[in-house]
Amino acid sequence: MIEIKDLWFTYPNGVEALRNISLEIRKGEFVAIMGQNGAGKTTLIKHFNGLLKPSKGAVLVDGVNTESVSVAKLARKVGFIFQNPDNQLFCETVEDEIAFALKNFGFKEAPLKRRVTWALNLLGLMEYRKASPFMLSGGERKRVALASVLAWDPQVVVMDEPTIGQDYSQKEKLRQFIIQLNTQGKTVVVVTHDVEFVSECNPRVILMSGGRIVADGIGKDVLTDVELLTQASVVLPQVTEIFMGIKDLEFPLDVIDLYEAKELLLKRLGGK
Amino acid sequence: MVIVEAKDLTYTYPNAEKPALDDVSFEIQKGEFVILTGPSGCGKTSLCRCLNGLIPHFYQGELKGKIVVNGLNVVDHPIHELAMCVGLVFQNPENQLFALSVEKDVAFGLENLGIPRKEMRERVNWAMETAGIMDLAERAPHELSGGQQQRVAIASIMAMNPEILVLDEPTSFLDPVGAKKIFGVISKLNESLDVTVILIEHRLDLVARYANHVVVMDAGKIILDGEPREVLNSEKTRMLGVGIPKVTRLFQLLEEQKALHSKKVPIMAEEMGELVRGALKA
Numbered sequence: 001m002i003e004i005k006d007l008w009f010t011y012p013n014g015v016e017a018l019r020n021i022s023l024e025i026r027k028g029e030f031v032a033i034m035g036q037n038g039a040g041k042t043t044l045i046k047h048f049n050g051l052l053k054p055s056k057g058a059v060l061v062d063g064v065n066t067e068s069v070s071v072a073k074l075a076r077k078v079g080f081i082f083q084n085p086d087n088q089l090f091c092e093t094v095e096d097e098i099a100f101a102l103k104n105f106g107f108k109e110a111p112l113k114r115r116v117t118w119a120l121n122l123l124g125l126m127e128y129r130k131a132s133p134f135m136l137s138g139g140e141r142k143r144v145a146l147a148s149v150l151a152w153d154p155q156v157v158v159m160d161e162p163t164i165g166q167d168y169s170q171k172e173k174l175r176q177f178i179i180q181l182n183t184q185g186k187t188v189v190v191v192t193h194d195v196e197f198v199s200e201c202n203p204r205v206i207l208m209s210g211g212r213i214v215a216d217g218i219g220k221d222v223l224t225d226v227e228l229l230t231q232a233s234v235v236l237p238q239v240t241e242i243f244m245g246i247k248d249l250e251f252p253l254d255v256i257d258l259y260e261a262k263e264l265l266l267k268r269l270g271g272k
Numbered sequence: 273m274v275i276v277e278a279k280d281l282t283y284t285y286p287n288a289e290k291p292a293l294d295d296v297s298f299e300i301q302k303g304e305f306v307i308l309t310g311p312s313g314c315g316k317t318s319l320c321r322c323l324n325g326l327i328p329h330f331y332q333g334e335l336k337g338k339i340v341v342n343g344l345n346v347v348d349h350p351i352h353e354l355a356m357c358v359g360l361v362f363q364n365p366e367n368q369l370f371a372l373s374v375e376k377d378v379a380f381g382l383e384n385l386g387i388p389r390k391e392m393r394e395r396v397n398w399a400m401e402t403a404g405i406m407d408l409a410e411r412a413p414h415e416l417s418g419g420q421q422q423r424v425a426i427a428s429i430m431a432m433n434p435e436i437l438v439l440d441e442p443t444s445f446l447d448p449v450g451a452k453k454i455f456g457v458i459s460k461l462n463e464s465l466d467v468t469v470i471l472i473e474h475r476l477d478l479v480a481r482y483a484n485h486v487v488v489m490d491a492g493k494i495i496l497d498g499e500p501r502e503v504l505n506s507e508k509t510r511m512l513g514v515g516i517p518k519v520t521r522l523f524q525l526l527e528e529q530k531a532l533h534s535k536k537v538p539i540m541a542e543e544m545g546e547l548v549r550g551a552l553k554a
Contacts (some may be wrong), residue, residue: 037419049297083418090387129403135285136362138441139312164365164444167312168515178448192445196477196518220289231276234447236517238477241541246549260519262525 001027001156002048003188007057010044017043019211021057025189028063030182032198032219033191038234042083044208045158048189049078062155076105079154083161083191085141085142088132088148094125097133097187098148105152119151122177138165158186163194163248175201199237207229207232224254275364275436275468276300276323280337283318283327292318294492295337302328302435303483305459305465305482307473307500309514315474320438323470324358325351342435363441367422368428369413374405377413378428385432395431395523400455418445426454427462436468437461442536443478455479475519480504480539488514505537 002025009018017040025031033041041194046052047059050066059066062077082088091097098119103110120126123143128136133144142165163171178188178201183212192198198205198219205222207215214243215222222228224240236244239261243251251268255261276299283293293315308316321327325346328335338458339346342357348378362368368422373378373473378399383390400406403423408416411422422445429437439458443451459482461467480486486503488496496503503509504516505524517539532551541544 037417037445051505071454084366086364086366137313137317161445165312165474166512167310169513170312171515172513188470193451194475195448196515197508217549233447233449234453238541239522240546242522242548243517245542245545249549249552258522258525261522265522265526266529266531269526269548 001025001029001064002189003060003063005048005058005113007044007054007059008056009047009052011042011043011267016213017211018047018153021213023206023213023261024217025187027187028182029204030178030188030201031190032201032203033060033189033206033208033232034193034195034198034232035214038170039208040211041208041213042160045080045189045191045247048156048158049074049080051080058198067197068185075154076152077154078156078158079149079152081146081149081157081162081258083164084179085133085138085145088145089141092093092132093130094144094147095129096118097144101148101152107152115151115190119147122150123147124173134185139167139170142166143170154186156189157181158189158191160191162190163197171197171200193234195223195235199239207234210234216247219256220254223256273302274299275302275342277340278319278322278338281339282336283333284323285318285331285333287495289331291492293322296489296494297337298487298497300468300470300485302468303462303471304485305462305471306485306487307471307476307479307483308487308489309473310495311513312512314489315492316489317440318492319473320360320440320470321493323354323436323438324345324360325349325354326360339364350370355472356432357435359429359432359437361422361426361429361437361439361442363444365418365425365445366414368425372412373409374411374413374416375400375409377424378431381428381432395433399427399431400461402430404453404457406418410416419447419450423450426457427493435443436470438470438472440472442471448478451478455482457484464467474515476504476515476524476539477519480520482519501537501539503541513550523547 002024004021007018007021010016025050035041052069053067089097091100098116120129133141181188202219205219207222223237237256239258240256243253243255277296281293282291282294284291308314312347322339323341329351369377371380379396395542403426405423405427459470462469480500483498483500486500504520519538523538534547538547
């Protein structure tokens with residue numbers, strides 16, 4: 001779905017943000033991109049919908065080079081939810097906000113209404129549909145931004161830090177929601193610092209540091225590699241941290257899941 | 273000494289149907305590190321807005337009951353007076369920064385107070401040093417990353433030497449290492465300068481270790497208010513969908529199976545490790 005070949009990117013001010021990135025993301029995959037602030041995560045995903053174009057190398061979305069199509073065209077395929085919802089909200093009501101892009105994409109009245117209702121329900125925003133997005137809390141605004149993108153049903157959904165400001169049950173909803181998108185064949189790319197969220201979702205994890213990809217694999221491998229994580233300024237999942245602290249007791253060290261931890265400990269500790 | 277006291281506090285935003293705060297009463301002692309948590313929209317942010325008078329002076333609406341901060345009844349004192357003792361750090365640092373350089377942003381509050389130049393210099397440097405932004409002094413705040421901006425916002429509040437520091441999810445935009453650094457800074461301010469900290473946070477995994485008082489809210493009401501381990505281990509907290517530390521949840525799951533016992537409920541990975549080690553030895 002997304003194919004990146006030898007991508008380099010330098011900002012006009014001379015900052016080299018991406019260095020020789022090669023990457024393939026298949027249709028229906030769920031990918032988490034992690035790494036410290038300034039590692040190049042956001043710069044990378046901005047190449048997915050042509051907001052940025054490579055300084056060197058190429059980015060292909062669904063087989064099409066991003067250099068050869070407009071952002072507006074790519075946006076229909078690749079929906080973006082930014083880190084700060086305030087950068088993408090501007091309408092007077094939540095409902096108008098969700099309808100806005102649909103109008104731009106030329107949806108007719110009836111399907112437009114259906115999609116708005118669908119998106120409002122999906123993200124639990126029905127009761128706020130007449131409210132101003134700016135009267136809502138940060139977490140709620142984030143959901144409005146998500147609803148407004150999902151309404152036009154893009155093939156790829158890119159979310160920059162979707163868990164910021166979300167409480168635990170909303171994160172759980174988001175997790176189920178991403179799984180649901182995945183099963184519909186949608187590709188989901190999430191940029192996040194939230195190691196607990198990632199360890200619960202267990203996606204493919206791409207770790208970035210200094211503009212490069214330093215690891216790419218399953219969560220169980222990447223999130224338990226202390227050396228790599230330190231290099232990328234990512235902390236261990238709390239469950240992993242427990243086992244790392246009692247290495248001498250010879251438990252497996254690649255545990256990220258709470259329930260796996262429970263079973264392992266039960267086996268050794270006994271119990272009822 | 274009680275530094276914040278709320279009694280039967282009820283507040284409704286203009287044109288809102290339901291109150292954002294519904295008959296809330298609590299006390300915070302000077303020097304406490306308080307975590308305020310609860311589902312999105314539960315009233316946490318509104319409660320914090322009461323502490324420096326944004327509610328009712330800026331947001332208006334209807335306020336009933338009493339809220340006293342550092343001896344000042346909030347209703348009777350204007351925001352600028354309350355701001356002298358309550359520093360507020362918001363979720364989104366962009367809303368808080370506006371100067372042309374980081375240094376000027378950090379100095380802004382002090383300039384308005386007419387602090388002598390030499391003292392201002394010292395306080396600005398101390399605040400930038402503590403927040404780890406010394407190397408950004410000459411940079412323009414809007415060019416910085418979200419995480420760096422939040423550290424600038426925290427530094428500019430710290431330069432004011434507030435009695436009470438109120439932080440609304442201050443590390444949302446920071447990477448985990450950066451977040452740990454900020455929580456370390458806040459905790460140091462709390463311990464060494466006796467600054468009272470009120471922290472709104474969902475990610476209890478990260479912050480439970482620093483707190484000595486946890487308040488859980490839901491639908492405008494206070495549901496639990498007490499010692500962190502007790503509150504975090506409460507069935508009520510978990511049923512509300514508050515994300516208790518994974519360590520605590522793991523302990524609960526093992527305790528249910530009678531595989532592990534402890535009077536002191538673990539909230540940090542190292543505590544859990546020691547519990548397991550002890551149980552295996554026994």
